[in-house]
Amino acid sequence: MSEQKLPTRAEDFNEWYNQLVLRAELADYAPVRGCMIVRPYGWALWENIQAALDRRFKATGHLNAAFPLLIPKSFLEREASHVEGFSPELAVVTIGGNKELEEPLVVRPTSETVIGHAYARWIQSYRDLPVLINQWCSVVRWELRTKLFLRTLEFFWQEGHTAHATFEEAEAETRQMLDVYTDFAVNEAALPVIPGIKSESERFAGADRTYSIEAMMGDGKALQAGTSHNLGQNFARAFDIQFLDRDGERKYCWTTSWGMSTRIVGAIIMVHGDDQGLVLPPRLAPIQVVVVPIHKNEDERALVMESATGLYQEMVKVGIRVKLDTREGLTPGFKFNDWEMRGVPLRIEIGPKDVEKGVVVLARRDRPGKEGKSVVGREGAIVTIASMLEDIQLAMLAKARAFRDARLHDVSDYNAFKEAIETGFARVWWDGDAALERQIKEETRATLRCIPLDQPDQVGTCFMTGRPTRTQAIFARAY
Amino acid sequence: MSEQKLPTRAEDFNEWYNQLVLRAELADYAPVRGCMIVRPYGWALWENIQAALDRRFKATGHLNAAFPLLIPKSFLEREASHVEGFSPELAVVTIGGNKELEEPLVVRPTSETVIGHAYARWIQSYRDLPVLINQWCSVVRWELRTKLFLRTLEFFWQEGHTAHATFEEAEAETRQMLDVYTDFAVNEAALPVIPGIKSESERFAGADRTYSIEAMMGDGKALQAGTSHNLGQNFARAFDIQFLDRDGERKYCWTTSWGMSTRIVGAIIMVHGDDQGLVLPPRLAPIQVVVVPIHKNEDERALVMESATGLYQEMVKVGIRVKLDTREGLTPGFKFNDWEMRGVPLRIEIGPKDVEKGVVVLARRDRPGKEGKSVVGREGAIVTIASMLEDIQLAMLAKARAFRDARLHDVSDYNAFKEAIETGFARVWWDGDAALERQIKEETRATLRCIPLDQPDQVGTCFMTGRPTRTQAIFARAY
Ligand SMILES: [Zn+2]
Ligand SMILES: [Zn+2]
Numbered sequence: 001m002s003e004q005k006l007p008t009r010a011e012d013f014n015e016w017y018n019q020l021v022l023r024a025e026l027a028d029y030a031p032v033r034g035c036m037i038v039r040p041y042g043w044a045l046w047e048n049i050q051a052a053l054d055r056r057f058k059a060t061g062h063l064n065a066a067f068p069l070l071i072p073k074s075f076l077e078r079e080a081s082h083v084e085g086f087s088p089e090l091a092v093v094t095i096g097g098n099k100e101l102e103e104p105l106v107v108r109p110t111s112e113t114v115i116g117h118a119y120a121r122w123i124q125s126y127r128d129l130p131v132l133i134n135q136w137c138s139v140v141r142w143e144l145r146t147k148l149f150l151r152t153l154e155f156f157w158q159e160g161h162t163a164h165a166t167f168e169e170a171e172a173e174t175r176q177m178l179d180v181y182t183d184f185a186v187n188e189a190a191l192p193v194i195p196g197i198k199s200e201s202e203r204f205a206g207a208d209r210t211y212s213i214e215a216m217m218g219d220g221k222a223l224q225a226g227t228s229h230n231l232g233q234n235f236a237r238a239f240d241i242q243f244l245d246r247d248g249e250r251k252y253c254w255t256t257s258w259g260m261s262t263r264i265v266g267a268i269i270m271v272h273g274d275d276q277g278l279v280l281p282p283r284l285a286p287i288q289v290v291v292v293p294i295h296k297n298e299d300e301r302a303l304v305m306e307s308a309t310g311l312y313q314e315m316v317k318v319g320i321r322v323k324l325d326t327r328e329g330l331t332p333g334f335k336f337n338d339w340e341m342r343g344v345p346l347r348i349e350i351g352p353k354d355v356e357k358g359v360v361v362l363a364r365r366d367r368p369g370k371e372g373k374s375v376v377g378r379e380g381a382i383v384t385i386a387s388m389l390e391d392i393q394l395a396m397l398a399k400a401r402a403f404r405d406a407r408l409h410d411v412s413d414y415n416a417f418k419e420a421i422e423t424g425f426a427r428v429w430w431d432g433d434a435a436l437e438r439q440i441k442e443e444t445r446a447t448l449r450c451i452p453l454d455q456p457d458q459v460g461t462c463f464m465t466g467r468p469t470r471t472q473a474i475f476a477r478a479y
Numbered sequence: 480m481s482e483q484k485l486p487t488r489a490e491d492f493n494e495w496y497n498q499l500v501l502r503a504e505l506a507d508y509a510p511v512r513g514c515m516i517v518r519p520y521g522w523a524l525w526e527n528i529q530a531a532l533d534r535r536f537k538a539t540g541h542l543n544a545a546f547p548l549l550i551p552k553s554f555l556e557r558e559a560s561h562v563e564g565f566s567p568e569l570a571v572v573t574i575g576g577n578k579e580l581e582e583p584l585v586v587r588p589t590s591e592t593v594i595g596h597a598y599a600r601w602i603q604s605y606r607d608l609p610v611l612i613n614q615w616c617s618v619v620r621w622e623l624r625t626k627l628f629l630r631t632l633e634f635f636w637q638e639g640h641t642a643h644a645t646f647e648e649a650e651a652e653t654r655q656m657l658d659v660y661t662d663f664a665v666n667e668a669a670l671p672v673i674p675g676i677k678s679e680s681e682r683f684a685g686a687d688r689t690y691s692i693e694a695m696m697g698d699g700k701a702l703q704a705g706t707s708h709n710l711g712q713n714f715a716r717a718f719d720i721q722f723l724d725r726d727g728e729r730k731y732c733w734t735t736s737w738g739m740s741t742r743i744v745g746a747i748i749m750v751h752g753d754d755q756g757l758v759l760p761p762r763l764a765p766i767q768v769v770v771v772p773i774h775k776n777e778d779e780r781a782l783v784m785e786s787a788t789g790l791y792q793e794m795v796k797v798g799i800r801v802k803l804d805t806r807e808g809l810t811p812g813f814k815f816n817d818w819e820m821r822g823v824p825l826r827i828e829i830g831p832k833d834v835e836k837g838v839v840v841l842a843r844r845d846r847p848g849k850e851g852k853s854v855v856g857r858e859g860a861i862v863t864i865a866s867m868l869e870d871i872q873l874a875m876l877a878k879a880r881a882f883r884d885a886r887l888h889d890v891s892d893y894n895a896f897k898e899a900i901e902t903g904f905a906r907v908w909w910d911g912d913a914a915l916e917r918q919i920k921e922e923t924r925a926t927l928r929c930i931p932l933d934q935p936d937q938v939g940t941c942f943m944t945g946r947p948t949r950t951q952a953i954f955a956r957a958y
Contacts, residue, residue: 028597030547031554032584037597040542040612047543063519064526068509069548069586069617069633070570075510091549092574093586096632097621098567105511107548107572107586118507118516133519138548138616142576153575154548 006341008275013219017270018148024278024342026265027148034146034153038262041342042149044286046156046262050136052188052284053158053260056180062132062160067114069137070105075113078238082112085205089141091153107140112206112231112257115161116239123253125244126165130173134160149266150223150479157261163241163253167232170254171209174230177258178211181226184260189268190281190397191215192404193225194474196450201434204257208232214449214474216404217270220424222449222476225267228258266479271400272366278343279365281396282389289315289322289385290344294332294351307355307378311348314382320389340365345392346385354378366392366399408474412463421446421477429460430473436464446475485820487754492698496749497627503757503821505744506627513625513632517741520821523765524744525635529615531667531763532637532739535659541611541639546594548616549584554592557717561591564684568620570632586619591685591710591736594640595718602732604723605644609652613639628745629702629958636740642720642732646711649733650688653709656737657690660705663739668747669760669876670694671883672704673953675929680913683736687711693928693953695883696749699903701928701955704746707737745958750879751845757822758844760875761868768794768801768864769823773811773830786857787829790839793861799868819844824871825864833857845871845878887953891942900925900956908939909952915943925954 006023007015021027026042029035038046054064070093076083091107094100108114119131138156146152160177164170178195185191193213203210207229215225235241236252245251272279282288293308295301308324315322323344325335332349339347349361360381364372376384407424411417420426421444430451432440437448451473462469485502488495500506505521508514517525533543549572555562570586573579587593598610617635625631639656643649657674664670672692682689686708694704714720715731724730751758761767772787774780787803794801802823804814811828818826828840839860843851855863886903890896899905900923909930911919916927930952941948 028600030549031551031593031596032547032549035547035549037547038545040544043544044542046545063523065519065522066517066525066617066635068511068514068516069619070509070511070514072510088577090574090576091572091584093570094573095569095571095583097569097623104574105570114510117510121507138545140548144576156545 006275006277009218009273016273016275017266020269020273020277020341021148026269026278029148032153034143036148036152036154038156041286042265045265045268045280045284048284048286049188049264050158053180053184054136056184057134057158057160060132060176060180062134062162064135065133066135066137067108067111067118069108071108071111071114073104073106075117076106078113079206079234081234082206082238086110086141089143091140091142108137109139109141110257110259111135111139111159111161112235112255113239116235116241116255119161119163119253119255120239120241123163123241123243126246129163129165129243129253130169131163132160132173133162134158147266149262149269151263155262157259160256160258162256163236164255165243165245165251165253167254170232170256171230174209174211174228174256174258177256178213178226178228181213181228181258181260185213185215185225185264186397188281188283189264190393190400191225191267191271192397192401194450194452196452196474198450199434199437199448199473201437202448204229206231206234207257208234212450214476215267215271216407216425216476217267217479218273218403219270220407220422220476222425222474222478223263223267223270224449224478225264226258226260229256231255231257272396273343274368276337276368277341279396280343280345282345282393285343285345286321287323287342287344288320288389289346289348290339291322291324291348291350292332292335292339293324293326294349300352303352303355304350307360308350311350311360311378311381315385318382318386320386336363340368346388348385362388364388364392366396412461414464417446417463417475418444421475425449425474425476427472427474428463429469430471431462431465431467431469440464440475445477447478449474449476449478485754485756488697488752495752495754496745499748499752499756499820500627505748505757508627511632513622515627515631515633517635520765521744524747524759524763525741527763527765528668528743529637532659532663533615535663536613536637536639539611539655539659541613541641543614544612545614545616546587546590546597548587550587550590550593552583552585554596555585557592558685558713560713561685561717565589565620568622570619570621587616588618588620589736589738590614590618590638590640591714591734592718595714595720595734598640598642598732598734599718599720602642602720602722605725608642608644608722608732609648610642611639611652612641613637626745628741628748630742634741636738638736638738641735642715643734644722644724644730644732646733649711649735650709653688653690653707653735653737656735657692657705657707660692660707660737660739664692664694664704664743665876667760667762668743669872669879670704670746670750671876671880673929673931675931675953677929678913678916678927678952680916681927683708685710685713687713691929693955694746694750695886695904695955696746696958697752697882698749699886699901699955701904701953701957702742702746702749703928703957704743705737705739708735710734710736751875752822753847755816755847756820758875759822759824761824761872764822764824765800766802766821766823767799767868768825768827769818770801770803770827770829771811771814771818772803772805773828779831782831782834783829786834786839790827790829790857790860794864797861797865799865815842819847825867827864841867843867843871845875891940893943896925896942896954897923900954904928904953904955906951906953907942908948909950910941910944910946910948919943919954924956926957928953928955928957
């Protein structure tokens with residue numbers, strides 16, 4: 001890590017993000033354009049995200065499996081809107097074992113097709129339903145404009161794929177997984193997301209309904225942080241996923257799919273990060289607490305290290321993810337900056353005077369400078385540390401929510417709308433169609449992010465058509 | 480699962496294996512030739528394998544990361560023997576986003592090249608060393624003859640990649656990871672593997688030394704279950720991985736790589752499986768205990784379910800992975816066969832008479848029939864269950880070791896050698912070269928599996944050349 005400062009978010013949000021990702025050693029560019037290396041610190045964060053999601057998937061009855069990376073190109077063509085959506089983005093294997101392949105294979109951009117093909121063979125009767133499977137993998141989409149974590153040619157994700165006997169069950173699953181994503185985002189990542197349904201023009205290629213959670217980034221733009229699709233019988237018809245029902249009739253299944261990806265890392269960075277670098281929510285942080293011993297000579301060192309090591313071991317014992325920074329030849333100031341850049345939620349400083357007084361200094365990452373510093377007794381410090389981590393988690397969520405609420409503008413005319421989307425989200429009464437969405441996008445670069453699930457029980461006037469409507473929608477510029 | 484029996488291992492070991500994999504629902508064939516779907520039961524086993532290995536990797540200081548799937552084809556050409564080894568097996572992406580690519584990309588067959596490229600940028604000085612990174616991913620090798628888990632076009636694995644300042648450190652790392660694999664194989668998978676070093680002709684493409692662990696399958700053939708490579712400075716030179724040493728000189732790093740893959744699942748099947756199906760070691764089994772309640776009417780059902788549910792909950796509480804089989808409309812006999820096919824280590828039967836007598840019936844999977852059955856008091860059964868799982872684990876290892884030792888033949892002439900490899904391994908005094916290995920392979924289909932690390936401190940006579948030698952080698956036909 002160099003000692004150079006990041007550009008501030010106000011100066012250049014985009015460049016602040018790019019430099020932060022590299023300097024916090026979250027990720028790096030790969031030799032192939034648009035591909036990403038997730039470095040150990042970034043991957044440890046992703047592993048914590050995976051664990052928090054996987055726990056929720058298993059608690060709702062899902063099992064993990066692994067489906068193949070390579071899919072016959074013809075599979076994608078079986079579902080008309082699916083191929084239309086994905087064919088511009090495919091990476092195609094044409095040579096295998098030094099021979100031209102008879103049928104080209106695509107590197108999976110998503111797995112509805114190949115999983116549909118398997119389900120058609122595995123599912124015979126209603127007794128086999130529901131099938132509730134998830135996979136953790138990477139997928140490839142040939143994107144033109146790329147950005148680490150947010151849009152890369154290869155990205156890491158989970159994709160859930162389920163099959164059900166009825167529309168109602170499939171819809172309940174789709175909504176349940178949206179709830180799971182919302183719960184994860186709010187309670188683990190401290191992201192106050194808005195769950196809602198997508199308009200037709202923003203739907204997943206092949207879905208009847210797409211739900212998403214939308215988060216507001218630190219520059220007021222939106223980021224879709226997870227999606228859950230009710231695929232109706234579209235893939236069941238394309239892949240012949242049928243079952244013999246209780247009534248003796250053969251019927252097509254109803255399927256769903258849902259995914260969350262390494263984009264969520266980008267969201268965490270852009271929601272919580274500050275001008276000093278990353279700020280990580282304690283529940284996901286690879287390192288929750290760093291202990292920096294401060295000493296000028298060997299005597300001081302022995303004194304300080306005894307106290308620091310003891311506290312370190314107490315934390316390990318109660319399951320706090322802690323690092324003791326014993327690196328030689330670096331100043332405390334350098335170390336403070338380094339751990340601030342990496343977003344460690346809590347820093348503990350222990351110097352010789354602290355040991356004498358029987359105290360340690362705590363510095364909260366979410367409140368930079370003096371405001372976030374406190375001095376606590378060395379005895380019983382572990383209790384304060386544990387509760388402070390909880391407090392940081394909640395404070396980060398509250399701060400992000402206050403930021404979002406302040407920039408979530410209720411507007412009733414197009415001029416106010418245009419102003420609103422310069423700094424955040426525009427919430428409007430909405431009765432428009434796809435053509436009107438297109439017009440708005442062309443004129444303002446804002447898209448309909450979602451129709452929030454949470455709707456006021458009222459009638460309003462569509463801000464564009466002037467027609468009465470019971471529906472509110474959220475528009476924003478988006479990543 | 481159909482009620483049809485498997486072919487016995489004696490009848491047709493190959494077909495026994497293929498049917499077992501499908502009928503235990505471990506894996507299935509994918510639409511692309513030679514690719515594999517790992518089904519939830521198989522993936523749960525792999526997740527337990529991953530956890531047991533990952534714990535050991537982290538305990539030895541390694542961090543996980545993720546490197547890209549797509550590698551410029553030219554990268555492979557930078558290391559001469561590497562490209563020679565892998566070029567016949569490559570899957571090549573030539574089209575991206577509907578356009579012919581300027582440079583073709585290979586789907587990674589292994590990641591030394593792309594990781595070497597990253598290390599060259601990340602490593603500046605001796606202070607940055609060692610770099611100890613692992614990744615969990617899938618790789619693609621265009622194999623002609625494929626077999627589920629044992630050899631598939633895409634397979635799942637981990638690959639560790641480390642960089643060091645000296646040859647000695649790299650060699651110590653290489654050996655340490657071989658020890659980690661041995662420890663995992665013996666203590667988690669109950670596989671009595673033989674750790675050793677490969678001959679030059681069996682080395683990894685680009686390595687100076689390749690170590691492996693070799694296991695004997697139920698048909699006496701060998702399977703290489705994990706490898707650890709000392710890559711010398713070969714990849715450091717090819718990718719210019721240099722560091723400024725303490726003495727102020729720029730030097731090339733010494734690198735290693737090591738991997739274990741889903742092949743290990745094949746080894747577990749072929750070592751422990753019997754004519755009834757899979758037999759899983761308790762430490763890795765997705766389901767360690769299955770409880771089958773037996774009842775003929777509603778009264779019996781209520782009685783039995785109360786006891787069964789109570790025991791189930793006791794097991795959950797102490798962390799035993801347990802399944803309560805409440806499926807309706809299936810006979811107990813069907814359920815017994817089903818769980819035997821899936822290799823669940825311990826089955827508990829509870830019928831109305833057992834409840835009356837205050838007992839439960841335990842049936843060990845590793846000892847089929849009456850021999851493995853015992854009746855224990857319902858009170859305190861949990862203690863017996865926990866210790867029986869440990870006992871099964873150890874008994875499986877002892878059984879596999881006895882089998883292997885009985886078929887590990889010390890032979891001193893070529894005729895005895897030819898007989899030995901019909902049923903198992905041939906251990907010989909060895910002073911031959913690559914040409915002699917080739918001749919033996921052509922004449923017998925046996926290959927030099929390894930020179931065991933554990934050597935007698937003696938001099939013997941090479942069974943082929945007649946020259947005196949201090950080295951023993953193991954030959955076998957191999958998967
Ligand atoms: Zn896209
Ligand atoms: Zn091969």
